[in-house]
Amino acid sequence: MDSKYVQQFKKGSLEMMLLCLVARKETYGYEIITELNDKGAAILGYAKEGTVYPILYRLQDAELIKCRIAPAVANGGFKKYYSLTEKGQKTLLELIAFWRDYTVCVNSFIDECALPEVAI
Amino acid sequence: MDSKYVQQFKKGSLEMMLLCLVARKETYGYEIITELNDKGAAILGYAKEGTVYPILYRLQDAELIKCRIAPAVANGGFKKYYSLTEKGQKTLLELIAFWRDYTVCVNSFIDECALPEVAI
DNA sequence: GCAGCTACCTAGGTATACTAAGTAGCTGCG
DNA sequence: CGCAGCTACTTAGTATACCTAGGTAGCTGC
Numbered sequence: 001m002d003s004k005y006v007q008q009f010k011k012g013s014l015e016m017m018l019l020c021l022v023a024r025k026e027t028y029g030y031e032i033i034t035e036l037n038d039k040g041a042a043i044l045g046y047a048k049e050g051t052v053y054p055i056l057y058r059l060q061d062a063e064l065i066k067c068r069i070a071p072a073v074a075n076g077g078f079k080k081y082y083s084l085t086e087k088g089q090k091t092l093l094e095l096i097a098f099w100r101d102y103t104v105c106v107n108s109f110i111d112e113c114a115l116p117e118v119a120i
Numbered sequence: 121m122d123s124k125y126v127q128q129f130k131k132g133s134l135e136m137m138l139l140c141l142v143a144r145k146e147t148y149g150y151e152i153i154t155e156l157n158d159k160g161a162a163i164l165g166y167a168k169e170g171t172v173y174p175i176l177y178r179l180q181d182a183e184l185i186k187c188r189i190a191p192a193v194a195n196g197g198f199k200k201y202y203s204l205t206e207k208g209q210k211t212l213l214e215l216i217a218f219w220r221d222y223t224v225c226v227n228s229f230i231d232e233c234a235l236p237e238v239a240i
Numbered sequence: 241g242c243a244g245c246t247a248c249c250t251a252g253g254t255a256t257a258c259t260a261a262g263t264a265g266c267t268g269c270g
Numbered sequence: 271c272g273c274a275g276c277t278a279c280t281t282a283g284t285a286t287a288c289c290t291a292g293g294t295a296g297c298t299g300c
Contacts, residue, residue: 001218003289005132008256009219011287012128013226020233030247043218043225051288053249058287077247077295096230098121098163099129103223105163106133110216113140123258128287131256150278171257173280178256197265197278 006045014044016099018055019084019092022065028079029053056082064088126165134164136219138175139204139212142185148199149173176202184208 017040021032029052036047059065065088068081084092137160141152149172156167179185185202192199204212 001214004255005215005218007254007288008132008135009222011131011256012125014288015128017226017229020229023233028247033247039228040225043221045289048289048291049248050250050290050292054288057249072247072296077297079247092233094121095125098125099226099230101163102129105160106137106219108159109137109140110219113143113212124286127257127285131287134257148278153278168258168260169279170259170261170281173278174257177280192265192278197263199278 003045006043010044013099014051015055015059016092016095018052018059019064019088019095022059022082023084023089023092026068026081026083028081029056030079032056056080059088064091123165126163130164133219134171135175135179136212136215138172138179139184139208139215142179142202143204143209143212146188146201146203148201149176150199152176176200179208184211 017036018032021027021035027035029049033047033049033052036044036052040047056065060067060082063085065082066085068083070079070081071077072079137156138152141147141155147155149169153167153169153172156164156172160167176185180187180202183205185208186205188201188203190199190201191197
């Protein structure tokens with residue numbers, strides 16, 4: 001699939017996926033990137049730092065996630081551990097509900113299109 | 121749901137939905153807008169001309185749809201009837217296949233997130 | 241000494257959708 | 271007759287999200 005389409009499809013849902021990963025356990029940017037690539041690289045393409053870190057700052061600005069700084073074992077530097085705020089939990093649940101309605105809606109357009117190969 | 125999220129989720133899939141509508145039957149911009157709103161307004165929000173027409177021109181530039189001009193009965197003006205090209209059919213099938221893989225992938229992130237309310 | 245790993249940061253570019261306006265002719269109501 | 275409302279297409283400007291391509295910095299192992 002043309003990478004242009006892949007990129008566009010991701011908009012919005014990438015933010016939701018990050019919230020899902022943070023909801024699962026307290027985690028940090030680098031781990032999020034590796035998990036994203038372990039699970040989704042075949043379909044989403046490789047997630048890069050320049051994509052993920054800005055999303056984390058955005059989510060933090062919106063008070064959906066909160067941040068705790070801890071020393072990094074591996075490199076003498078630091079890690080920023082993120083976890084969901086209460087607002088973030090609420091928003092994530094709303095996003096998931098919307099995503100489900102949304103996919104049903106899009107699928108209804110697909111189902112009605114006349115191409116015979118589309119039938120499952 | 122916050123309209124900001126709605127807008128982002130639409131990116132990419134709106135183009136696919138328009139291709140679906142054109143695949144179903146030869147149609148024109150205004151009809152596409154009304155059909156989009158009949159079926160999807162509750163979830164997608166109202167589609168406006170400023171959204172739909174530019175997409176049609178983009179699809180035509182990419183040679184995914186082709187255009188036939190006919191007089192409009194209602195207003196003495198004209199209508200631009202669109203239909204899928206062969207390339208458009210091929211691309212639409214690829215897009216639909218990708219969309220299905222993509223939703224499976226996103227759902228797998230949702231399924232693993234720890235919020236108990238998420239379970240179907 | 242250098243490659244490769246962990247870990248974070250940012251400026252600039254591109255693509256998509258929305259806002260808000262405009263053009264133009266027809267129909268129907270009072 | 272005037273005007274609202276419908277059909278039907280057009281476009282300039284704005285906002286936002288994601289990607290590219292770099293950068294900083296310390297550790298480990300060859």
